[in-house]
Amino acid sequence: MxxxxxxxxxxxxxxxxxxxxxxxxxxxxxxxxxxxxxxxxxxxxxxxxxxxxxxxxxxxxxxxxxxxxxxxxxxxxxxxxxxxxxxxxxxxxxxxxxxxxxxxxxxxxxxxxxxxxxxxxxxxxxxxxxxxxxxxxxxxxxxxxxxxxxxxxxxxxxxxxxxxxxxxxxxxxxxxxxxxxxxxxxVTPSAAPATAPYADLADIKGQVAAKRALEIAAAGGHSLLLMGPPGSGKSMLAQRFAGLLPPMTVEEALQSAAIASLGGRFSLARWAVRPTCSPHHTASAVALVGGGSPPRPGEISLAHHGVLFLDEFPEFPRAALEALREPLETGTITISRAARRSEFPARFQMIGAMNPCPCGYLGSPLKACRCTPDQVARYQGKLSGPLLDRIDLHVEVPALPPQDLVQAPPGESSHDIRERCSAARERAVARQGKTNQALQGQEIDEYLALDAAAVRFLNTAATRLGWSARSTHRALKVARTIADLAGAHSTQVTHVAETIQYRRALS
Incomplete structure (x- = not known):
């Protein structure tokens, strides 16, 4: 024939x-x-x-x-x-x-x-x-x-x-x-690695507030912005964040590995290991969200069920940063071309790291800042208000004195923190079927269980700080995560008060 x-x-x-x-x-x-x-x-x-x-x-x-x-x-x-x-x-x-x-x-x-x-x-x-x-x-x-x-x-x-x-x-x-x-x-499936090769958070000394913010972000699926002078440990904190997240399910591991396979990055040694993607700050919008013909996944999709770490956050092109708005809300990215349209998942946790000013030493007790107020405002103004609105936690990472860096004992291990984060996530999923960050609309009112005193406190804080409706909703979801970490049934004033410390505006 x-x-x-x-x-x-x-x-x-x-x-x-x-x-x-x-x-x-x-x-x-x-x-x-x-x-x-x-x-x-x-x-x-x-x-x-x-x-x-x-x-x-x-x-x-x-x-x-x-x-x-x-x-x-x-x-x-x-x-x-x-x-x-x-x-x-x-x-x-x-x-x-x-x-x-x-x-x-x-x-x-x-x-x-x-x-x-x-x-x-x-x-x-x-x-x-x-x-x-x-x-x-x-x-x-x-x-x-x-x-x-x-x-x-x-x-x-x-x-x-x-x-x-x-x-x-x-x-x-x-x-x-x-x-x-x-x-x-x-071919039969090979056995998964016994332990995931994550770096341990115990390597970082001090920085208790930043570690607490990482724990909250891991427990609720929240995005995070770290701000501090050079060498304060922002990159080390971000690179250890994936070790705080709960172990991947088989479905999550398959989805993450499938996207890595499309990008030619999959390795059997990285099976069921949450990815941490760290694109350089010269990356374009297409490199971040994906593109080409036929369309291929970008960094945000390669970080699906993992971490997207953007170091030197304000140095990224404005178009690239603004392209992150929709994926942060929806968890998907749709790439449309004249003849084809492709949709990729992008359910990632974003961690941004930035200096407070061009020289990096604004507010540092170790070195004086040499930037003018106009230079500081122009530098921080590279991040638009709508983008900052979509980042749940804003945390300052101060420089450590030399004696604390040398003489301080090792910090708490990632394993212990991961156990608390997993328990908090299980409470949230048992209550509402999803993480707190994924709550939308009426679900926030239904599952928040906000005390009357906490309502009054939040209203006063939101009015004085000029929060938008999105900022208020994101603060409520962070407060619910803090309550889950504490094992509380309702969201109380103390949980809301801690949340407000993580919604601090850039100076």
Missing amino acids: SLSLVQSRALLGLEAAAVTVEVHLANGLPSFTLVGLADVEVKEARERVRSAIQNSGLEFPGNKRITVNLAPADLPKDSGRFDLPIALGILAASGQIDAARLAGHEFAGELSLSGELRPVRGALAMSLALHAGHVVTQLVLPPGSAEEAALVPDAQVYRAAHLLDVVRQFLPQGAGAAEPLDGWSR
Whole structure:
């Protein structure tokens, strides 16, 4: 039969659209035509496939007119993932393998010129999309990609190291098959690491107020802004924040790993480890929120279920910072292009770190500030009011005197703080089914349980400080988190009073 069909998948965001690789061999002038809205790297598969088949000792039908169609025709295809299905389609159409036996399998893999299979980006995202769509199929993937895809529950994944490993599984009935190669095997999920490699908060001496703010942020899912002079420990605090968050569930780990796989950052050693993304302050808005054609996830999506740490917060481009407004509220980012629209999850906890002024020493007892009031106002004015409104906790991180830094004992360990944060989160989830930060609208009134005295105190503080409605609501959610950490049923004056200390305006 001169026509064969091989199934594969194209990635568009986190979706894995089905692609049928149709190969037709006909008499005529020898040619190799590839159609179906293929990107440049897909069209280059013609040379890779030709060399891989010939160098594997198989017959390439060079005297035929070869037409390869990637259907549907209006779906963009990129990367080298279609090398393997194209090669198998040519071999099936020329009768070297049994085309009927390819049914029930889906293939993806990039071929080297020698026929070896190389990993492809997004294997875990592809397997997760199949699982979510209840599609029952057997995936054949290269080493590295197969181990990723096998992490999805009930996935049927086979690893093949070479084109010949795949060909020997689909030889026609009655063909004299040689000894099977070692490269073909069924992949089972590997065991997760026993302990997540988080840095310990005990490394940081002093900074009790900042550690308390980190605990509140971890317990309620709140965003945080750290402000202090250079060398006060802001970056160390932020880099240890992920260790305070509760362990990831299997669903969270799969979602986070799928996005990392799309970005080419996934590693089995980081399975079920909450990510901490720290983009440089020269990053553009597209680098943060994602983009490109086809759209790819940005830093905020790569930090899904983890931490987005923005050091030197005011130094980021204004457009990049303002692009964070909607994801901080909704937990998703929608990237729209002329022909395509992709939605990526972005449920991250943001930690920003900044100096109080251009020189960094405003209010520091160790060194005098040399900035004028106008320079300070211009520097702090780089952060817009709407963006600051969406940050729940504003905390000052003062410089430590040398004697405290050298002689102070180690602080409380991340393990002990994480236990308290997990207990507070469990109280919130048992009460309302979500973290306090995710409360919206009437849920705030229903679950806050605010005392009458706390209501009066909050009204007075909000009026004097000029809070917006968003600031007031966010302060209420922080107060509810503080009450959960204390094990209190209602939100009391003491909880609201502590919250007000964390909504301090920039000077």
